[in-house]
Amino acid sequence: MKEVKSYKFILLNTRFVLSLIWILSFQNCFDLYSERNQESPLQQSVYLIDRYYYWSDSEIGNPETIPEKDWIQFEPQKLGFKKREKAYLYIKFSDQFIRQLQSPILFSEIILETVKVYQGKELVYVDKNHDFIFPHLIPLNPEPQGSIIIQIQSRYNGFIGMDRDVVFKNHSQALIELFMENFSKTFFAPILLVLSFIFMGFYFLRRKEMIFLNFSILLLSASLIEAMNGFVGFSLRQYASYTVPITFLNFSFFPFTLLLFLICVFPPFFRNLFKLIVILHLVLFIISIFQHYENGISFLNSEESYNWVVVLEAFFVILSSLYVFIKGNQKLREIIIGILVIVLSGLHDTLVDLEILDHQFRIIHYGFFLMLGFFGFYVFKHYWELLHSINRMNAELRTKNRELQRLVQIDKDLALAHALQKSLLSSKYNEDEKIRIIGFSQNLESVGGDYFDHTKDSMGNWAILIADVSGHGISSAMVAAMSKMAFVGAGPYLQFPARVFHLMNRHLVGKTKNLFITASYLFIDTESYTVTFSNAGHPSFLLIRDHENEVKHLTAKGKPLGLFSHQSYEEQILSIQPKDKLLLYTDGIFDLLNEEGESFGEDRLKSLLWEYRFHNIQDLSMILQDSLFRFSNGWKHQMDDLSYLLVEIK
Structure with a gap:
C-alpha cells in the first residue's frame, strides 16, 4: 500500500477547519442580515393589534356571526392557550395593515393544528394537515375586509393557537426572508449529507471501524434535521404526509444515533450503559407513538410525553461526560465538549417545548454546528492516526518482507547445505x-x-x-x-x-x-x-x-x-x-x-x-x-x- 504522507493530512485538516469557520461566518452574516431587517416586519406584527379569542364546542360555519360581546381580548404578547377538550379556538384581529402591502400574506411560524382562515366572510386558507410544524404563508385579499378570523381545532395535548412570529408581509418579501433566515441550514444540510457518504466510505474501507459507520448515520440524521427545518419543509408542504413523519421520526432518531456514536468512543462501562439506554429509548419511543394513536399517529402528542425521556437521557449523558472529563481522558476531550454542546442546546429547546423555560430563541441549530465541528475534528484525527498506523504497519511490513526474503534465502542456503552435507556423508x-x-x-x-x-x-x-x-x-x-x-x-x-x-x-x-x-x-x-x-x-x-x-x-x-x-x-x-x-x-x-x-x-x-x-x-x-x-x-x-x-x- 502506498504510504500517505503526513503533510497531506495537515492540509486536509486545515481545509476542514477553515471550511467550518467559513460556514459559521457565512451563517452569522445572514443572521445579522435577519436582525437588521427585523424592524420592518415588527411594524406589521399581529401582536401590535388588538386580538380576541372565542371558544366553541362545535365548528361555526361563518365565524362573522359570533357576537362582538362574546369575543375576549388576549393578554399582551399572546395568541394561544392550553388546549380545551373537543373545542374550537377562534382568533380575531384587524387586517388594516395590509393597506401598506402590494401582495399581502399573513406569515405565522406555528399554528396548531388544523387551520381555517377567514378574511371577513371569505374563506382564504385551509390546512388540514396534522402535526404540521413548518411556517404558514397565508395569502390575503389586498383590500381590507375589516378582520381576520383563524379557526383552530387541535389534537395536540398541550398548547393550541399561534406562536412565535405572526406578521403581515408581502409575499415575495416573506419568501426571501424565510429563505435567507434558513439559508445556512439549507446550505449546511447537503454538506452534512456528503460528509455522511464520505464516512460511510471510510467504514467500507475499514470494516472493523464502527466509529465511521455510526458517525455517518449521525451526520445523515443531522442533515435531515437541517434540511427539513424552515424553508425546505415549507416548500414541500404539498408532501406533508411524508415530510412530517420523516421530520418527527428523525427528531427522535437523532438522540438514538448520538448514543450509538458514544458507544464507539466512551470507556467500556459507559458503553454498556449507553447500549441499555439505546434499547430503552427505542422501546419507550414505540410505546409513546402507539399511546397517542388518534385517527392515526399523532407525533406532536407522542413528542409531548416522550420529551421527558429525552430530558432524562440528556442529564445522564451530561453526568457521564463530566465524569469522563474529570477523569482526564484527553483523547475524548473534543467528543465530550461536542456532547455537552449538543445535549445542552437540545435540552434547552426541549425544556422550552415543555414550557419550563420561556421561549426566546432556539439554539439547537447552533449546537449542531459546534457538535459536528468537534465530532468531525475527533473523527478526522482518528482517521489521521489510522493513516499513520497504516504507514507504520506498511513500514513494518516492508521490514518484515525484507527479513522474510532474507530468511527464505537462508532456508534455501540451508537446504543446499543440507544436500551438500548428505553428499559428504x-x-x-x-x-x-x-x-x-x-x-x-x-x-x-x-x-x-x-x-x-x-x-x-x-x-x-x-x-x-x-x-x-x-x-x-x-x-x-x-x-x-x-x-x-x-x-x-x-x-x-x-x-x-x-x-x-x-x-x-x-x-x-x-x-x-x-x-x-x-x-x-x-x-x-x-x-x-x-x-x-x-x-x-x-x-x-x-x-x-x-x-x-x-x-x-x-x-x-x-x-x-x-x-x-x-x-x-x-x-x-x-x-x-x-x-x-x-x-x-x-x-x-x-x-x-x-x-x-x-x-x-x-x-x-x-x-x-x-x-x-x-x-x-x-x-x-x-x-x-x-x-x-x-x-x-x-x-x-x-x-x-x-x-x-x-x-x-x-
Missing part, C-alpha cells in the same frame, strides 16, 4: 561378505556437526570414522566438511589410526575458529579379525558379544582435533569374532532428554544393547532408533546432533 548402509554397517543421523537443525564415514581399501579392509564438531548448526557443518576433506587427505594411511588423526589434526589446527572435533576411528583387518583404533576425545565405542556378561566400552587416549598442534594419539588393537557388534556414537545420545528432564545416558544405552544383543543388526538399529524417538517424545527434547554407526562382523 557415507551411505547409511553398507556391507560385504564379512562386514555389515548401518548408520543413523538426526540433526538438531537443518545441518549439523555430526558426520560418519566408512570406506573399504583394496585389500577388503574397512576404515570407519565417526566425528562430532562442537556446537551445532551451519558453523559446525562447515567444520565437519573440513574434517571430511582432512580425512580424505589421510587416505594413504588408513591402516594407521594414530597417523590418520595426526594428519587430520595438522590440517585443522588454526582453521576451525575455536571449534574442535572429537572423533573415533577403527580400522578393521578382515583377514586377521583385528580392530586397530584411536580416539580423539570422543566417547568410547561399545562392543556387544553374545557370550560376554555385559556390553564393553573401549577407548584410547587422545585430545580433540583442531586444538593443539603436534598432538600424538594412542593406538590399541582388539581381536574380534564373528557375530560381534560394534557401536560408534556421538554424545548427542547421552544428552537426549525426556519430558521429565532425564537424560538417556550411557547406562540406559548399554542396557538396551544388552537386552537385544541377539537381534540382527537391522532389527537392533530399528529398536535403538525407536527407543530414542519415544524417549524424547518425537525428538522434542533433543539437545544436540545425534548419530551412530552399528557394525556387525559376519
